[in-house]
Amino acid sequence: MKTTNLYLALVVVLVLALSCSDDSPQMADVVYTGNETSYPLASASEFNTGGTAVFKERIDGSTDVLITLDKTFDTGEFPVHLHFGDVATDQADIASLLIPIDGRKGSSITTIAMLSDESRITYSELNALEACIKIHLSATGEGRDVILAAGNVGKALASGAINGRTGLGLCKSE
Secondary structure, three states: OHHHHHHHHHHHHHHHHHHOOOOOHHHHHOOEEEEEEEEEEEEOOOOOOOEEEEEEEEOOOOEEEEEEEOOOOOOOEEEEEEEEOOOOOOOEOEEEEEEEEEOOOOEEEEEEOEOOOOOEOOHHHHHHOEEEEEEEOOOOHHHHHOEEEEEEEEHHHHHOOOEOOEOOOOEOOO
16 A cells, blocks of 8 residues: 555656656747747858847747857857847947857847837837847957847848948947
């Protein structure tokens, strides 16, 4: 009898443990509305790496921005900025600092509910913004002026793609 109760308790514990797993795809989908927009990121330097930026609407109205590069280096972090204006806008203000890309993974994810000026922004408003994403080689030194990849998002997407460094505006360094 004690053995049967022990086995039954073990089964209950296993079922509970498996049902509470964080790896469940159903749990991950609960935070999203199903709305998402994908934007291409073109290579902007001799490092020849492009990628994508995917905006996913969360049920609270905020946006998860998933940045993925096609090719990265095994070390370092690569700063990612959302700038006002298109990729050709010189000294464009930063709309939001995104989580840097981990060189080992080649991706980052940032939840945006507020811009740098502390104004709130929703998924719909973010997709209507005239903006661009620029990924830098480093946060400091000469590498901060090297843009690995960039792309227009929102309304700025209509202004066209970049061609290498041609048409790329310098980033505001402050």
